[in-house]
Amino acid sequence: METLFSVRPLLAVLVSLAVVPVLVSSSGKPNVREAWTILAGLIKFGLVASLVPSVLAGHEFGITLFSFAPGADIALRVDGLGLAFALVASFLYIVTTIYSIGYMRGLAEHSQTRFYCFFAIALSSAIGAAFSANLLTLYLFYEILSLSTYPLVTHHQDREALASGRKYLAYILGTSIGLVLPAMILTYNIAGTLEFAQSGVFGAGISQPMATILFLVFLFGFAKAAVFPLHGWLPAAMVAPTPVSALLHAVAVVKVGVFSLVRIMTGIFGIELMGSAGLGTIAGILAAVTILIGSLIAISQDELKRLLAFSTVSQLSYIVLGVALLTPKGMIGGVIHIVMHAFGKITLFFCAGAIMVHTRKKYISQMKGLGRQMPLTFFAFFIGSLSVIGLPPTGGFFSKWYLVLGSLQASQLALLIVLLASSFLNAVYFLPVVFNGFFAPEASPGVKEEYSEAPVLCVAPLLFTAGISVGLFFYSDVFVGLIRLGLGLG
Amino acid sequence: MLEHIAALMILVPLIAAFVVSGLAWIRTQYCLPVALAGLLGTLLASLASLNEVVSGGPLSYHMASWQPPVGIELRVDLFNGLVLVAVAAVALINLVASWEFVKRELEDRKEAFLALYLLFVTGLMGVTATADLFNLYVLLEITSLSAYALIAMGPSSRAPFASLNYVYLGVIGASFYLLGVGYLYIMTGSLNMGDIASLLPQIWASQTVLVGFIFCLIGVWIKMAFFPMHIWLPNAYTSASITVSRVMAPLMTKVMVYVMIRLMLTVFGAEYVFGILDLSPIIVWLAILAIVAGAVMALVQRNLAKILCYIIISEIGYMVGGAWLGNQAAMTGTILHIVNDALMTFAVFLAAGNFAYKLGELRLENLREAFARMPWSGLGFILAGMSIVGVPPTCGFFSKWYLISGGLEAGQYAYVGALLLSSLINAVLFVRVAEYAYFGDLQAGHGHHGEHHEVETDEAPPAMVACLLLVTVGLVLVGLYSGSIVSTMIQPFVLGSLI
Numbered sequence: 001m002e003t004l005f006s007v008r009p010l011l012a013v014l015v016s017l018a019v020v021p022v023l024v025s026s027s028g029k030p031n032v033r034e035a036w037t038i039l040a041g042l043i044k045f046g047l048v049a050s051l052v053p054s055v056l057a058g059h060e061f062g063i064t065l066f067s068f069a070p071g072a073d074i075a076l077r078v079d080g081l082g083l084a085f086a087l088v089a090s091f092l093y094i095v096t097t098i099y100s101i102g103y104m105r106g107l108a109e110h111s112q113t114r115f116y117c118f119f120a121i122a123l124s125s126a127i128g129a130a131f132s133a134n135l136l137t138l139y140l141f142y143e144i145l146s147l148s149t150y151p152l153v154t155h156h157q158d159r160e161a162l163a164s165g166r167k168y169l170a171y172i173l174g175t176s177i178g179l180v181l182p183a184m185i186l187t188y189n190i191a192g193t194l195e196f197a198q199s200g201v202f203g204a205g206i207s208q209p210m211a212t213i214l215f216l217v218f219l220f221g222f223a224k225a226a227v228f229p230l231h232g233w234l235p236a237a238m239v240a241p242t243p244v245s246a247l248l249h250a251v252a253v254v255k256v257g258v259f260s261l262v263r264i265m266t267g268i269f270g271i272e273l274m275g276s277a278g279l280g281t282i283a284g285i286l287a288a289v290t291i292l293i294g295s296l297i298a299i300s301q302d303e304l305k306r307l308l309a310f311s312t313v314s315q316l317s318y319i320v321l322g323v324a325l326l327t328p329k330g331m332i333g334g335v336i337h338i339v340m341h342a343f344g345k346i347t348l349f350f351c352a353g354a355i356m357v358h359t360r361k362k363y364i365s366q367m368k369g370l371g372r373q374m375p376l377t378f379f380a381f382f383i384g385s386l387s388v389i390g391l392p393p394t395g396g397f398f399s400k401w402y403l404v405l406g407s408l409q410a411s412q413l414a415l416l417i418v419l420l421a422s423s424f425l426n427a428v429y430f431l432p433v434v435f436n437g438f439f440a441p442e443a444s445p446g447v448k449e450e451y452s453e454a455p456v457l458c459v460a461p462l463l464f465t466a467g468i469s470v471g472l473f474f475y476s477d478v479f480v481g482l483i484r485l486g487l488g489l490g
Numbered sequence: 491m492l493e494h495i496a497a498l499m500i501l502v503p504l505i506a507a508f509v510v511s512g513l514a515w516i517r518t519q520y521c522l523p524v525a526l527a528g529l530l531g532t533l534l535a536s537l538a539s540l541n542e543v544v545s546g547g548p549l550s551y552h553m554a555s556w557q558p559p560v561g562i563e564l565r566v567d568l569f570n571g572l573v574l575v576a577v578a579a580v581a582l583i584n585l586v587a588s589w590e591f592v593k594r595e596l597e598d599r600k601e602a603f604l605a606l607y608l609l610f611v612t613g614l615m616g617v618t619a620t621a622d623l624f625n626l627y628v629l630l631e632i633t634s635l636s637a638y639a640l641i642a643m644g645p646s647s648r649a650p651f652a653s654l655n656y657v658y659l660g661v662i663g664a665s666f667y668l669l670g671v672g673y674l675y676i677m678t679g680s681l682n683m684g685d686i687a688s689l690l691p692q693i694w695a696s697q698t699v700l701v702g703f704i705f706c707l708i709g710v711w712i713k714m715a716f717f718p719m720h721i722w723l724p725n726a727y728t729s730a731s732i733t734v735s736r737v738m739a740p741l742m743t744k745v746m747v748y749v750m751i752r753l754m755l756t757v758f759g760a761e762y763v764f765g766i767l768d769l770s771p772i773i774v775w776l777a778i779l780a781i782v783a784g785a786v787m788a789l790v791q792r793n794l795a796k797i798l799c800y801i802i803i804s805e806i807g808y809m810v811g812g813a814w815l816g817n818q819a820a821m822t823g824t825i826l827h828i829v830n831d832a833l834m835t836f837a838v839f840l841a842a843g844n845f846a847y848k849l850g851e852l853r854l855e856n857l858r859e860a861f862a863r864m865p866w867s868g869l870g871f872i873l874a875g876m877s878i879v880g881v882p883p884t885c886g887f888f889s890k891w892y893l894i895s896g897g898l899e900a901g902q903y904a905y906v907g908a909l910l911l912s913s914l915i916n917a918v919l920f921v922r923v924a925e926y927a928y929f930g931d932l933q934a935g936h937g938h939h940g941e942h943h944e945v946e947t948d949e950a951p952p953a954m955v956a957c958l959l960l961v962t963v964g965l966v967l968v969g970l971y972s973g974s975i976v977s978t979m980i981q982p983f984v985l986g987s988l989i
Contacts, residue, residue, distance in 0.1 A: 065970075066970045068973040110944075144881075147876070
């Protein structure tokens with residue numbers, strides 16, 4: 001494999017950071033400001049997409065920015081895994097920006113410039129995390145992402161935001177400083193490098209108890225992945241404006257957490273050590289527990305965004321579970337679930353936000369008959385649900401199929417049952433929302449029977465992402481190709 | 491000219507101090523330019539000497555051409571070369587940043603402030619540059635005396651009392667140090683650091699040398715506010731004008747940490763300190779206590795300036811512990827942290843000063859909506875806070891990396907735990923302050939949809955903001971280039987000094 005030097009990964013990271021001063025200076029002119037945001041998003045996506053052909057051809061891109069210590073520089077490297085994630089995040093950034101315009105203006109939110117600025121910084125760090133060449137660089141972007149999303153989560157600046165913001169930082173910053181930081185330094189002291197490598201960094205230099213402890217510390221330390229019992233911040237973060245929940249808490253932030261775990265498993269410990277030290281099993285069990293707990297709690301939720309949050313908790317662990325299976329099909333299924341879940345879940349969040357903007361309704365019990373009023377939104381919600389449940393014709397079926405095959409390959413019948421049981425639970429909590437929306441005989445108070453939808457800038461993005469969820473069922477070769485290369489499966 | 495740069499670093503601000511004192515009687519408008527020129531001269535000289543040292547090895551300057559050990563020697567190597575630049579840069583930037591504030595606070599006494607300020611800087615530069623133990627004492631007293639006076643000029647009615655308190659403890663500290671030097675002089679007949687270092691190995695077993703060492707150490711610890719010898723610091727720095735604590739908080743304690751390491755590595759030598767003496771475990775435990783105590787005491791404060799003071803006490807623990815762990819990584823981290831902590835303490839005090847300029851006393855309630863009113867100062871505050879917590883890419887992260895790495899290497903897990911605990915507590919502290927500054931008054935039902943009231947921006951004067959942002963950019967740059975700083979300046983010194 002050849003590593004090519006290129007500044008494009010760096011530019012892709014920096015472009016949304018560079019646009020921040022422009023956004024600040026155009027704060028009085030919303031249209032100009034949003035145009036700049038979209039332009040930055042387009043450039044970012046273009047830069048990321050331009051890397052795809054070479055990576056598919058078997059190359060990697062690398063650039064060292066600052067040298068700190070041997071094997072722990074601040075450096076970017078683009079491989080299949082990072083590129084697949086960056087592609088999704090930068091693409092959905094554009095869609096979310098368009099949606100944000102509809103949403104934020106629809107609700108006449110305050111401090112919109114601040115909102116777009118921190119959104120841009122958060123995206124820069126998400127792409128940076130995707131393109132990190134080593135754990136140090138990943139940690140850097142992970143931390144900036146934590147801090148830059150705080151003003152987004154607490155956007156409303158009320159008591160609830162204050163409490164949720166505290167919880168958010170306590171979970172995310174507390175674990176990254178208290179757990180990941182020492183584990184990372186210890187890893188460096190033992191291995192002498194933090195550079196991701198398919199064979200892992202440790203070689204024979206680590207005892208099994210040490211490997212187990214380090215692995216658990218990392219697993220819980222990257223709390224953005226919301227592995228039980230560190231999932232509590234995710235539902236709390238739902239106080240944020242919906243575009244934040246949609247892009248960050250369904251795609252960027254949580255996926256950076258999971259992506260970090262994927263890197264830990266495949267790049268720091270390596271498949272071999274994961275298997276021989278029994279770490280895959282540990283991760284698999286914890287993920288299975290999280291999947292079931294997330295799904296079970298989701299069933300009892302009445303607030304739509306909280307339901308989606310618990311569903312996300314559960315779905316994130318599909319990804320961890322898939323990689324922890326350590327079989328080719330399972331790992332592909334796990335990583336590609338980053339992509340599939342992103343499109344499905346963002347659709348669902350967009351729908352929840354569109355309902356919120358148009359009717360100010362947050363609770364499922366208030367949404368009876370609402371599907372007859374907002375058919376497009378509810379139809380998209382249906383598609384998104386199918387994808388998250390894992391039914392055809394949506395992309396979610398594809399990843400779940402791989403996960404099922406992977407668990408068969410690993411002869412892990414218990415995990416197979418967990419996957420199927422969770423799919424069933426997903427259906428239990430999603431489909432009634434759709435069913436009651438369309439077919440409930442009596443509409444909830446305040447729901448009109450005649451057609452009226454949210455602003456077009458809200459509805460168009462959610463139909464678009466729903467469409468892509470379906471499209472991914474038929475065509476996902478690019479992602480499969482990138483992920484196979486990234487996992488070293490050829 | 492070039493061979494005199496080591497002396498110029500000290501003489502330029504000293505002469506400027508005299509000139510300012512004189513001008514204050516005749517042409518007050520020239521006082522500030524002279525002071526600025528003096529500080530700029532020091533900064534340039536310190537940069538030139540660091541450059542010399544990096545390319546050509548240590549500089550040795552013999553005052554009035556008297557040969558050491560009889561004459562006074564100034565000696566700049568990689569270690570103090572770095573510290574000198576930090577001192578000179580902080581001193582200059584602070585004067586630029588604080589002048590508006592000083593004018594407002596002191597009115598007709600501002601010339602006296604300038605003269606004392608220059609003397610304070612002279613002392614600090616001298617303490618850092620000198621290679622003579624007694625000369626170090628003299629310069630330390632110049633520093634301390636001007637510090638007492640500067641603190642006593644503070645606006646608070648408690649300022650004279652806090653200053654007096656500081657005088658008592660400062661004098662005790664200085665006496666301990668002087669006694670220690672006396673013992674060493676009795677044993678070796680010399681005051682020159684290099685000379686003593688070459689004479690000591692024959693008498694390592696002597697109890698007198700040990701007592702001398704411990705007395706010096708205690709003296710230095712009192713001056714650096716090492717817990718539990720810290721009690722003078724919070725009152726002195728919070729009663730003083732923030733324009734004064736802005737320069738003292740970053741420099742005074744850090745220079746004393748420098749002196750401690752200089753005594754350990756250059757005068758007594760690593761072999762004596764880590765090999766013959768068995769003090770390391772005890773002192774590291776004292777440091778752990780300092781870290782935890784500083785952090786806990788910071789938690790209970792309701793005033794930003796007080797919080798920052800206790801964070802300093804915690805940070806002193808980082809450095810004392812790091813120095814006494816006795817391995818390469820920890821020593822590298824300590825030296826890097828001297829520079830980093832000076833910069834980040836400076837940055838956070840600059841930000842706090844900007845808040846104080848507009849919002850008055852730094853009680854947390856007074857900071858409500860400070861970020862909306864003063865967005866640039868808020869940005870600077872956040873970046874400085876990130877560095878103190880240890881978030882990359884700010885410099886605080888990288889020195890913490892080395893310190894933790896050194897702690898793990900030494901198997902001193904309690905020290906590592908204390909560092910992590912204090913990082914987490916620092917995070918809590920900064921989030922708490924940020925919550926006040928960001929959320930405003932939640933009682934007033936503020937912030938619901940459509941009800942958000944816009945806050946007028948009311949930023950501190952441009953010079954104050956510009957200096958703050960300059961320093962925070964520095965925090966990030968020093969962080970990103972820590973690899974080069976360590977490999978070109980710190981590691982060669984540490985490798986040459988540790989066994």
